[in-house]
Amino acid sequence: MLVDRRLRNAAPLTLAALAVAAMRWLARARVADDYDSIGFVRGIERYDLAALRPHFPGYPVYVALAKLGAAAGLPPLTAATLVSALAAGAAAVAVWRLGYSAAGGERAERAGSVALALYAAAWLPWQLGGAALSDMTATALVALAFAALTVERRAFAALAGVALALALGTRASYWPLAASFAVVAARRPHRRAAAAGALAGLVAWIVPFVAVVHPAALVALARTHLTGHFTTWGGTIATEPRFGLRLFAFARGLVYDGVVAHRWLLLAAAPLVLVCARALPRSRTAWLVVAAPYALWVLFAQNVVEQPRHLLPLVVFACVMLGVALARRPPVAVAVVALALAASVPLAWMRAHTPPAAAQAAAWIKATYPQKNSVAVFGGKSIRFFEELAPEIQTRTRTWASEVDVELERLDVLPPALYITSEVDVDARRARRVGDGPTFCRDVRLDRAQPCLTLRRYRLGR
Numbered sequence: 001m002l003v004d005r006r007l008r009n010a011a012p013l014t015l016a017a018l019a020v021a022a023m024r025w026l027a028r029a030r031v032a033d034d035y036d037s038i039g040f041v042r043g044i045e046r047y048d049l050a051a052l053r054p055h056f057p058g059y060p061v062y063v064a065l066a067k068l069g070a071a072a073g074l075p076p077l078t079a080a081t082l083v084s085a086l087a088a089g090a091a092a093v094a095v096w097r098l099g100y101s102a103a104g105g106e107r108a109e110r111a112g113s114v115a116l117a118l119y120a121a122a123w124l125p126w127q128l129g130g131a132a133l134s135d136m137t138a139t140a141l142v143a144l145a146f147a148a149l150t151v152e153r154r155a156f157a158a159l160a161g162v163a164l165a166l167a168l169g170t171r172a173s174y175w176p177l178a179a180s181f182a183v184v185a186a187r188r189p190h191r192r193a194a195a196a197g198a199l200a201g202l203v204a205w206i207v208p209f210v211a212v213v214h215p216a217a218l219v220a221l222a223r224t225h226l227t228g229h230f231t232t233w234g235g236t237i238a239t240e241p242r243f244g245l246r247l248f249a250f251a252r253g254l255v256y257d258g259v260v261a262h263r264w265l266l267l268a269a270a271p272l273v274l275v276c277a278r279a280l281p282r283s284r285t286a287w288l289v290v291a292a293p294y295a296l297w298v299l300f301a302q303n304v305v306e307q308p309r310h311l312l313p314l315v316v317f318a319c320v321m322l323g324v325a326l327a328r329r330p331p332v333a334v335a336v337v338a339l340a341l342a343a344s345v346p347l348a349w350m351r352a353h354t355p356p357a358a359a360q361a362a363a364w365i366k367a368t369y370p371q372k373n374s375v376a377v378f379g380g381k382s383i384r385f386f387e388e389l390a391p392e393i394q395t396r397t398r399t400w401a402s403e404v405d406v407e408l409e410r411l412d413v414l415p416p417a418l419y420i421t422s423e424v425d426v427d428a429r430r431a432r433r434v435g436d437g438p439t440f441c442r443d444v445r446l447d448r449a450q451p452c453l454t455l456r457r458y459r460l461g462r
Contacts, residue, residue, distance in 0.1 A: 024130045028081040029130055030352060031077070031389065040059070042076075044066045061166050091140035107328065110330070114333045124309065148163065149188055161198035166201050168202070234303060257445060361386075365393055
């Protein structure tokens with residue numbers, strides 16, 4: 001009977017996973033729509049951490065998977081987004097299994113199905129499932145690792161360890177989830193198999209990674225990156241100490257950006273969820289062990305204010321827990337999934353058809369100044385988009401107007417048109433030399449860090 005049940009679930013579960021992968025693929029990024037995404041795309045072409053292709057810690061497993069697609073003839077961006085979409089489909093299977101296991105009893109299959117449906121409809125997994133970023137692949141591996149632990153077999157425990165180890169090679173910042181995995185696995189009958197699988201998985205990616213990057217270079221890059229992340233640009237509690245803002249951004253990222261990305265639809269869904277809140281998974285302590293360490297890590301040590309994508313594993317686990325709770329009342333479950341879907345579908349369409357603000361700005365400059373050496377642009381992180389989409393345009397990464405003036409003195413030929421982006425700080429003495437220009441935007445739910453970018457004319461003179 002058990003075998004028959006598994007066979008009965010296999011076909012619809014496979015179809016559901018393929019459907020999720022297709023949904024993510026249809027809404028994939030048509031241009032690398034994030035500063036880090038450009039680094040990954042460049043890393044697929046030529047892997048060089050010193051040149052930020054991508055930045056440390058290198059994400060070797062994700063880049064290696066994307067390189068396989070590129071080796072098969074896919075463009076780097078297509079290969080990167082395909083890996084994310086396929087990972088999203090694999091995560092769907094893990095979500096179903098986790099919901100099934102957490103509910104147990106007669107509602108197990110329904111809980112797994114509701115959890116999967118909510119995961120398919122939720123916005124953040126949808127967005128990152130079509131991104132040239134490592135988040136979805138790492139989250140899928142983590143979810144698969146925990147899902148495999150729920151199967152009381154030695155082979156599955158070993159596979160769980162391998163998946164968790166590969167997750168660390170895909171996204172090292174998921175290390176708190178590895179610690180949680182170790183605690184959970186230690187209580188399982190086949191903990192030695194899980195440990196052996198983890199060791200094998202670590203060796204599988206660490207050895208070639210160190211060989212490619214070289215130990216001395218890796219140590220130097222680690223020191224530079226970690227120092228910058230925790231002291232200058234990482235968005236940690238040290239660089240953004242307003243705890244109230246961090247808590248608000250955490251909640252917003254988990255619930256609004258994460259699941260139902262529309263304020264009125266979220267308000268409609270909230271009371272429906274609260275009705276079923278008492279039916280959360282029985283093993284609440286185990287879920288706390290899984291979620292709490294990573295939640296604290298994100299809250300204090302990640303850029304939770306501008307980058308809700310750091311919350312992706314928590315959003316996926318929240319879908320599982322909500323699936324178990326909502327399974328008690330199928331009509332309520334259908335309503336909540338429908339509300340999440342209604343919020344996500346317009347954003348998925350928008351993401352596929354509206355480029356990031358910086359990409360729009362690069363396209364405008366390229367169309368407005370088609371002649372070579374007719375324009376120069378100065379800005380911050382947005383300059384990466386100009387380099388990628390309009391490499392013929394002169395650009396420099398400068399974020400102070402005084403730095404722009406110094407850079408202009410170094411140019412052999414001064415272009416007739418000069419622009420600075422809104423990322424450039426202009427002092428009072430130079431403010432009168434800054435003119436108006438176009439502003440480009442994309443919905444903030446697609447890009448918390450930089451939803452808008454303004455190009456401003458810059459004139460020389462006193």
